[in-house]
Amino acid sequence: MYDRIYNFSAGPATMPELVLEEIRDEMMNYRGSGMCVMEMSHRSQVFQGIADQAEQDLRDLMGIPANYKVLFIQGGATLQFSMIPMNLLHPGRVADYIVTGNWSKKAYKEAKKFGDIRLLASSEDRNFSYIPDVSDLPVSDNADYVYICENETIHGTTYQTLPNTKGHVLVSDQSSMFLSKPCSVADYGMIYAGVQKNVGPAGMVIAILREDLIRSDLDDTLPIYMNYKTHADSGSMYNTPNCWCIYVCGKVFQYLKKLGGLAEMHRLNQEKAAILYEFLDNSKLFHGTVEPQFRSLMNVPFVTGSKELDAEVIAATKAAGFDNLKGHKSVGGLRASIYNAMPKAGVEALVDFLKKFELEHR
Numbered sequence: 001m002y003d004r005i006y007n008f009s010a011g012p013a014t015m016p017e018l019v020l021e022e023i024r025d026e027m028m029n030y031r032g033s034g035m036c037v038m039e040m041s042h043r044s045q046v047f048q049g050i051a052d053q054a055e056q057d058l059r060d061l062m063g064i065p066a067n068y069k070v071l072f073i074q075g076g077a078t079l080q081f082s083m084i085p086m087n088l089l090h091p092g093r094v095a096d097y098i099v100t101g102n103w104s105k106k107a108y109k110e111a112k113k114f115g116d117i118r119l120l121a122s123s124e125d126r127n128f129s130y131i132p133d134v135s136d137l138p139v140s141d142n143a144d145y146v147y148i149c150e151n152e153t154i155h156g157t158t159y160q161t162l163p164n165t166k167g168h169v170l171v172s173d174q175s176s177m178f179l180s181k182p183c184s185v186a187d188y189g190m191i192y193a194g195v196q197k198n199v200g201p202a203g204m205v206i207a208i209l210r211e212d213l214i215r216s217d218l219d220d221t222l223p224i225y226m227n228y229k230t231h232a233d234s235g236s237m238y239n240t241p242n243c244w245c246i247y248v249c250g251k252v253f254q255y256l257k258k259l260g261g262l263a264e265m266h267r268l269n270q271e272k273a274a275i276l277y278e279f280l281d282n283s284k285l286f287h288g289t290v291e292p293q294f295r296s297l298m299n300v301p302f303v304t305g306s307k308e309l310d311a312e313v314i315a316a317t318k319a320a321g322f323d324n325l326k327g328h329k330s331v332g333g334l335r336a337s338i339y340n341a342m343p344k345a346g347v348e349a350l351v352d353f354l355k356k357f358e359l360e361h362r
């Protein structure tokens with residue numbers, strides 16, 4: 001009835017329809033409050049209830065241990081590229097970065113403004129089409145943390161195993177894979193995710209941070225908004241938070257719980273991705289750009305090998321009701337982002353279309 005299409009955008013991205021419908025139903029009067037959530041004071045009891053429930057549901061979904069804070073911060077994932085070194089890097093110490101694509105490279109470059117940042121490993125030699133061996137890297141003895149981007153949204157790679165940090169704190173950008181599968185939070189010092197990829201609307205990051213990493217010696221030097229302690233001490237309400245985003249993310253957490261949690265979500269994601277990868281592996285026209293063992297379940301880049309033909313496919317998919325399949329310029333070709341909210345039927349329909357296109361263009 002709404003003429004919706006299959007939207008393969010890398011972010012902001014497709015949302016579960018059930019969630020959109022619930023929001024629609026609550027738009028004019030949120031549960032008897034007489035107002036919409038976007039009209040509500042963030043200091044009101046009703047909104048505090050929404051925020052508390054969202055945090056609790058996220059804790060339940062991921063099994064977040066009690067000694068981790070959950071923070072809702074604005075500025076997107078990009079602000080974390082600066083906040084992480086500003087907060088976690090101590091004078092005279094270093095941080096080790098593993099660069100596996102655009103996003104970890106940006107984080108690495110930004111961090112260099114704040115101290116001694118080392119490049120621990122990189123996969124740039126083959127245009128970030130793989131994840132380097134991270135089982136025995138020369139981690140700096142005086143490293144405050146080891147940094148990774150666990151799923152590279154543009155290059156479509158993902159870690160199969162976490163790096164051996166040799167006892168050092170691991171910081172992970174999970175933006176494009178957050179809540180796509182079960183996660184052992186205790187293996188990390190910090191996990192963060194810009195929510196517009198796999199969870200909610202744009203404009204917020206969720207940071208899950210081990211309490212002992214929050215410092216109290218930065219109050220006089222860091223801009224107050226950039227200090228994790230500010231957000232931890234105020235329950236993410238030092239200033240007006242992104243109320244709307246917290247509300248919608250909370251809806252998605254509820255949706256995932258009802259679906260059966262992250263193990264079930266992972267099963268569905270594997271099933272969906274397998275349909276697309278199997279097609280690519282058997283196609284004579286299209287091929288994936290990532291080494292098979294490092295393929296992402298969320299972002300699937302593929303090419304024909306001809307720029308003209310790539311452009312033709314993209315135009316044809318768009319005309320057929322599939323949108324946002326154009327790949328990022330650094331990889332070219334196409335990219336299908338098949339996040340949690342992309343139904344299996346969407347992937348099947350895309351594969352059917354690509355098969356037909358292939359038959360007509362051989």
Ligand SMILES: *Cc1c(COP(=O)(O)O)cnc(C)c1O
Binds near residue numbers: 153175
């Ligand atoms: C999109 C993305 C970012 C940047 O997110 P913003 O919210 O736009 O700042 C960072 N890291 C990853 C992995 C991303 O996919």
